[in-house]
Amino acid sequence: MDKVATQTIGVIINGATGRMGTNQHLMRSIMAIIRQGGVKIGDEKVVVPDPILVGRNPTKLEELAVRSGAKRWTTDLDEALADRRNEIYFDTQTTNRRFDAVKKAIAAGKHVYCEKPSAATTAEALELHRLAQAAGVKNGVVQDKLWLPGMLKLKTLRDSGFFGRILSVRGEFGYWVFEGDTVSSQRPSWNYRKEHGGGIILDMLAHFRYLLDNLFGNVQSVSCRGATHVERRWDENGKPYDCTADDSAYSIFELQGGVIAQINASWCVRVRRDDLLTLQVDGTKGTAVAGLRDCWAQSYGVTPRPVWNPDAAEPIDFNADWQRVPQHQTYDNAFKVQWELFLRHVAADEPFPWTLLEGAKGVQLAEKALESWEKRQWVDVPELNA
Numbered sequence: 001m002d003k004v005a006t007q008t009i010g011v012i013i014n015g016a017t018g019r020m021g022t023n024q025h026l027m028r029s030i031m032a033i034i035r036q037g038g039v040k041i042g043d044e045k046v047v048v049p050d051p052i053l054v055g056r057n058p059t060k061l062e063e064l065a066v067r068s069g070a071k072r073w074t075t076d077l078d079e080a081l082a083d084r085r086n087e088i089y090f091d092t093q094t095t096n097r098r099f100d101a102v103k104k105a106i107a108a109g110k111h112v113y114c115e116k117p118s119a120a121t122t123a124e125a126l127e128l129h130r131l132a133q134a135a136g137v138k139n140g141v142v143q144d145k146l147w148l149p150g151m152l153k154l155k156t157l158r159d160s161g162f163f164g165r166i167l168s169v170r171g172e173f174g175y176w177v178f179e180g181d182t183v184s185s186q187r188p189s190w191n192y193r194k195e196h197g198g199g200i201i202l203d204m205l206a207h208f209r210y211l212l213d214n215l216f217g218n219v220q221s222v223s224c225r226g227a228t229h230v231e232r233r234w235d236e237n238g239k240p241y242d243c244t245a246d247d248s249a250y251s252i253f254e255l256q257g258g259v260i261a262q263i264n265a266s267w268c269v270r271v272r273r274d275d276l277l278t279l280q281v282d283g284t285k286g287t288a289v290a291g292l293r294d295c296w297a298q299s300y301g302v303t304p305r306p307v308w309n310p311d312a313a314e315p316i317d318f319n320a321d322w323q324r325v326p327q328h329q330t331y332d333n334a335f336k337v338q339w340e341l342f343l344r345h346v347a348a349d350e351p352f353p354w355t356l357l358e359g360a361k362g363v364q365l366a367e368k369a370l371e372s373w374e375k376r377q378w379v380d381v382p383e384l385n386a
Contacts (some may be wrong), residue, residue, distance in 0.1 A: 004043070004044060004045065004046055005044060005045045005046070006038065006045075006046050006047075006048055007045055007046070007047045007048070007347055008047075008048050008049075008050050008085075009047060009048070009049055009050065009087050009088060009343065009346065009347065010049075010050045010051075010052060010083065010085040010086035010087055010088070011030060011049045011050065011051045011052070011086065011087075011088045011090060012051075012052050012054055012077075012080045012081070012086050012088065012089045012090060012105070012110070013025060013026060013030070013051050013052070013053055013054060013090050013092065014054040014055070014077060014080075014089065014090065014091050014092065014093055014101055015054070015055060015091060015092040015093035015094070015097075015115075016051075016053035016054060016055055016061065016064060016073075016092070017053070017055045017057060017060040017061060017064055018092060018093070018094075018188075019188065020092050020115060021092040022064060022068075024144075024333075024335040025090065025092055025335060025339070026051065026053070026064070026068055026070070027068060028333050028335060028336060029333065029335045029336040029339040030049050030051050030339065031051075031068050031069060031070070032333070032336055033048075033049055033336065033339065033340065033343070034048060034049060034069075039340045039343050039344060039347075041344060041347060041348045042348075045347070045348075047343050047344070047346075047347040049088075049339075049343060050071075050072070050085070051070045051072070052070075052072040052073060052074060052080050052083075052086060053065055053068075053070055053072065053073035053074075054073070054074055054075070054076075054077055054080055055073075055075065056075060057075075058073075058075050061073040061074075061075065077101065077104070078104075081104065081105060081108040081110065082108070086110065087110065087111055087346065088110060088111045088112075088113060088342075088343075088346060089101075089102070089105035089108075089110040089111070089112050089113070090112075090113045090114065091105075091112070091113075091114040091115060092114070092115045093115075094190050094196060094197050095117055095119075095120055095196075095197030095198075095202065096120060096195075096196055096197035097197075098114060098115070098117075098118065098119060098120075099119045099120065099124045099127075099128065102114055102118070102119075102128050103127075103128060103131060106128070106131045106132050106135050106137055107131075107135070109135065109137065110137060111137050111138040111139065111346050112128075112132060112137060112138075112139045112140075112356070113139070113140045113141070113142070113342050114140075114141055114142070114356075114359070115141075115142050116141050116142055116143065116206040116207070116359055116362055117202055117203070117206045117359070117362055117363045117366065118141050118356055118359035118360060118362070118363060119359075119360075119363055120197055120202070120363075121363065121367065122360060122363050122364045122367050122384075124363075125356070125359055125360035125363040125364075126357075126360045126384065126386075128356050128359075128360075129355065129356035129357045129359075129360055129386065130386075132355075132356055133386075138342075138345055138346050138352070139355055139356045140338075140342050140345070140352050140354050140355055140356070141354055141355065141356060141358060141359030141362075142335070142338060143207075143210040143338065143354045143358065143359075144334040144335045144338055145207055145210070145211055145277075145334065146210065146211070146214055146334070146338075146354075147331075147332075147334035147337040147338060148292050148293070148331075148334050149292070149293045149294070149295075149327070149331040150275070150279075150290035150291045150292050150293050150294055150295050151211065151215065151279075151290060152331065153288075153290060153294075153295035153325045153327075154215060154279065154281060154288055154290045154295055155215060156325075157281075157286075157288050157295070157297060157325065158215065158216075158281075161285075162283070162285065162286045162288070162297065162299070163281060163282075163283025163284070163285060163286050163287075163288070164283045164284035164285030164286065164300075165283055165284045165285075166216060166217075166257075166259050166281060166282070166283045167259065167260070167282050167283055167284065168259065168260045168261065168262075168281075168282050169212070169216055169255075169259065169260075169261035169262070169263075169279060169280070169281050169282075170261075170262055170263075170279070170280040170282075171208070171261070171262070171263035171264070171277070171278065171279045171280075172263070172264050172273055172277070172278050173204060173263065173264070173265040173266075173276065173277045173278075174248075174264070174265055174266040174267055174268075174269045174271075174276070175267070175269065175270070175271050175276050176267070176268065176269065176270050176271075177247075177267040177268070179230060179232070179233045179234060180233050180234030180235065180238075181234045181240070185233065185234070187267065188236070189233065189234075189235035189236060189241065191203070191245070191267075192230075192233055192241075192243040192244070192245050192247060193241070193243070193244050193245055194244040194245040195244060198244075198245035199226075199245035199246045199247075200226075200245075200246055200247055200248060200249050200265050200266070200267060201224065201226050201246050201249045201265075201366050201369050201370055201373075202363075202366045202370075204249065204265045205224075205249065205251070205265075205362065205365045205366040205369050206359070206362030206363060206365070206366055207362070208251070208253075208263055208265075208365070209361050209362040209364075209365040209366075210354070210358065210361075210362060211279075212253060212255060212261055213361070216255055216259050216261065216281070217255035217256035217257045217259050218255065218256040219253050219254075219255055219365055219381050220253075220254050220255060220256055220380065220381055221253070221254040221378050221379060221380045221381055222251060222252070222253050222254075222365065222368050222369050222372055222378070222379055222381060223251065223252045223372050223377070223378045223379070224249055224250065224251040224252075224369035224370070224372045224373050225249070225250045225251075225373055226246035226248065226249050226250075226369070226370070226373045227246060227247070227248045227249075227250075228243050228244075228245065228246050228247055228248075229247055229248050229266070229268040230243060230247055230267075230268055231243050247266065247267045247268055248264075248265065248266035248267070248268055248269075249264070249265045249266070249369065250264050250265075251263050251264075251265075251369060254378075273291075274289070274291045274294065274296075275291025275292050275293070275294070276291075276292065277291065277292055278290065278291050284300075285299065285300045286298060286299040286300055287303075288325070289322075293331075294324065294325075295324070295325040296322040296323065296324055296325065297322065297323050297324075297325055298321055298322050298323070299323075302321045302323075303321070304316045304318065304321055306318075338354070357384065357386050360384055361384055364381065364384060365381060368380075368381050
């Protein structure tokens with residue numbers, strides 16, 4: 001049997017001690033890839049990431065290194081960038097720190113991968129894309145929800161022609177985030193401070209952009225109304241603060257091909273639906289409702305025929321005629337799937353279309369939504385000039 005070569009790639013994880021950095025990217029992606037023996041490329045090579053944890057708090061970094069099994073950590077980003085073993089720079093810091101750090105990594109010749117939004121403004125996001133192109137480094141932005149089981153099942157239905165002509169998409173995202181006084185908050189306090197890069201519009205419309213573009217049609221215009229429903233919260237140290245960022249967004253999107261999408265996003269809503277994120281897709285031949293993992297479908301042939309009569313009890317059980325879309329494959333963690341694709345992109349030059357330009361499109365949509373809210377009008381979303 002031919003010997004399989006192992007290629008080790010150093011990966012800088014900047015912001016490793018944050019919630020997303022620790023849980024989704026380090027523990028459930030990078031360390032999981034190491035535990036499975038790396039990423040196999042063909043029959044002759046295996047790529048194994050070697051993470052170095054970067055952050056500002058040495059105590060937290062050392063504790064996380066011990067807990068995760070990562071062998072390297074530092075508080076000195078410049079030191080990590082100067083180490084030739086480290087070929088990939090990954091940024092999962094707060095949004096307001098991302099632009100300068102990613103720019104520095106590109107200048108150091110590192111391949112760059114980062115969380116979304118890739119920057120605080122479209123101009124900055126496009127600058128990162130153009131700098132990466134000029135430097136010739138591979139690049140990408142996290143667009144994890146494309147690999148959620150529910151979204152993959154929706155895509156399968158779309159590709160099979162189940163919907164016929166897609167008419168509309170209705171989405172609901174969110175849950176009640178506790179204020180932090182009597183019950184601890186589930187999200188970091190910076191999420192509710194505009195000056196620190198917070199706000200649900202900047203956070204979630206970047207997600208909505210890649211979901212809509214990839215599943216239903218490119219976004220062409222937006223009408224958005226944001227709100228700060230909860231004006232006072234308590235931070236990680238139990239101190240009250242005034243919320244300066246939006247915590248809810250109510251948006252309508254016009255998509256290529258005439259599809260209309262409307263999505264509500266809120267951290268001030270109590271859940272009475274199948275999942276924390278649900279998308280309903282209505283078409284001429286069928287409808288499907290997908291959550292994070294499950295998807296339910298109703299074809300034209302089994303669609304009930306209700307008649308409006310508010311004076312009598314509704315005789316139709318509207319939940320009865322939906323069929324659960326079967327699971328034909330095993331689904332891995334969505335963040336891990338995209339990490340494996342990026343490692344293959346770096347090591348074997350395999351395609352990776354979710355670039356910094358795609359990340360800039362997400363920032364652009366958030367920016368246009370904020371403009372729509374400010375002007376109280378529809379705003380066009382033009383194609384970005386790469």
